[in-house]
Amino acid sequence: MRRLLVLGAGTAGTMVVNKLRHRLARSDWQITVVEPNDTHYYQPGYLFLPFGVYSPEQVLKPTGPLISDGVELICGEVDQVMTSDNRVLLSDGRSLPYDYLVIATGVTPRPDQTPGMLDGGQWRERIFDFYTYDGALALANALDSFDEGRLVVHITDMPIKCPVAPLEFAFLADAYFRQRGMRDRVELVYATPLPGAFTKPVASARLGSMLDDRKITVESDFLVERVDDTTLVSYDEREVGFDLLVTVPLNMGADYVARSGLGNELNLVPVDRHTMLAKGYDNVFALGDASDIPTSKAGSVVHFSVEVFVDNFVDHAAGRPMTGSFDGHANCFVESGDGRALLIDFNYDTEPLPGSYPVPFVGPFRLLDEAAVNHWGKLAFRWMYWNVLLPGRPIPLPAHMSMAGKHVPRTGK
CATH class of the missing domain: 3.50.50.60 (FAD/NAD(P)-binding domain)
Known part of the structure; x- marks a missing residue:
């Protein structure tokens, strides 16, 4: 039995275990996720709480029901990752062995x-x-x-x-x-x-x-x-x-990352920005905010990168090359007040540009343009988060950024 251990049941960790549970045979793979909190928070909703747009109960749900059947959920705090012998020590003394490790414990304000x-x-x-x-x-x-x-x-x-x-x-x-x-x-x-x-x-x-x-x-x-x-x-x-x-x-990553010798000065795990494989390791990955990839630390990045990661992981675990390459794709709704918002869509190499998304010239969302439809798109995403994104269901959006529907503004006088 091979063991996949995921640290953190936030957005990245929950998506990964739910998607991989459907891709990895239960007879061959044990999937375990470690999470200290019994409540999962919809973090994009924090912005709206001070203005009364959301009520407190709209941004939280119990952690357990969000994790797929067949995934072991362990409540605990990580103390240290012992990469030398492939095990994780919890603060209560428990030791968890792994064959593959995914670090998805995010960042916190300090x-x-x-x-x-x-x-x-x-x-x-x-x-x-x-x-x-x-x-x-x-x-x-x-x-x-x-x-x-x-x-x-x-x-x-x-x-x-x-x-x-x-x-x-x-x-x-x-x-x-x-x-x-x-x-x-x-x-x-x-x-x-x-x-x-x-x-x-x-x-x-x-x-x-x-x-x-x-x-x-x-x-x-x-x-x-x-x-x-x-x-x-x-x-x-x-x-x-x-x-x-x-x-x-x-914003800093978890302290155990530093104690384990896995992080930079901000406790972020240096990874290959296309595959999320931790530098210097063959069986350790970091996803979501926990990694040092040079793009936005946003939920869309988690979604798009996990889409690439899951296929890569299946190949990697089978001894095949990882051919998927994450391009840093991110998109973010930007609330601008009065029931309007902008949308920005970009990646490692291309900055946010005007245009339409996701369908060229049709949208319905407007890039770098204030519109009510963008505001409603941002509010609708909360339902998508709980019911589609976290369960690992497919979303009909390409993981890689497209230039279709975008245009570069003219410069000059």
Whole structure:
């Protein structure tokens, strides 16, 4: 009996075990997934909790029923991966052997990595995150009682989960305060370590103009060194004061990755960006946010990469070459407020461009263009997540990005 051990039952881990359970013979393969939490969270929904778009119960379900029959679910915390003898140690002393290992434990916000962020009792009193369930709920209460002052949306450093989410929060906050008739009493500031609104030029220009239109001040190239009371201080000694800070702390992989000698400085596992095979190993893979692939840490990346990975894994385990190559495909809906959103679609080599998706010239979704249909597409994805994506059912979208329906904007005067 061969043993596949998956660490983490988030989006990537759940998809992998559910898909591979249908591809690997039960008589030949034991599939086990290790997960410490008995609740699975729909993380894209965190963005909507502070604004009351979703209720708390809409973004969570019990973990167990999401895992296919025939997959062993072990509740436990990983302490260390012993690659020398192919086993994983749990914090309670249990030892789990494996023939193949998939690391899918994602990343988590680490406010402790920024000096002063957790000092003075301000955390979730004046300084908030929305990348966690508890943080998003606390922020909902803070926004409800916020009636004037400077609200700063801040990114500590890249990479982060869903890099457009802070922009979305800024757009939604603008709409939220306008709808409450108090936008003129709120100064909105967007502080980012990037030179512009986004990492790619065309999308950065489009999103940057949207910030300008909404009178949201951009503080670019802002690398925070510390938090002094109610002031963000950058390494070049610029200061951004705040009355309410909505921050995205440094995102880091699990600590056991570092203890196991498998990670980089952010505890992300270096992998081949096309096959997800961990560098230096023949039986260890890392999927989803846990890897260091140079693309967006988003649910769409998990979906598209897992599609490629499953076929590759079946071939690899059978001693055949892995011929599938993930191209870094990602697409993300970007909420812009007032019931509209954009869609961006890109990969390792091609930046987000205008056009239509997924059907050329038909859509229905519009690329880099605010439209109501994009907003409804984002809301509809929650149903797709629970009922199609996690169970591993096929989605009629190609894993690789297509240029069909896209066009490169003209430049110049």
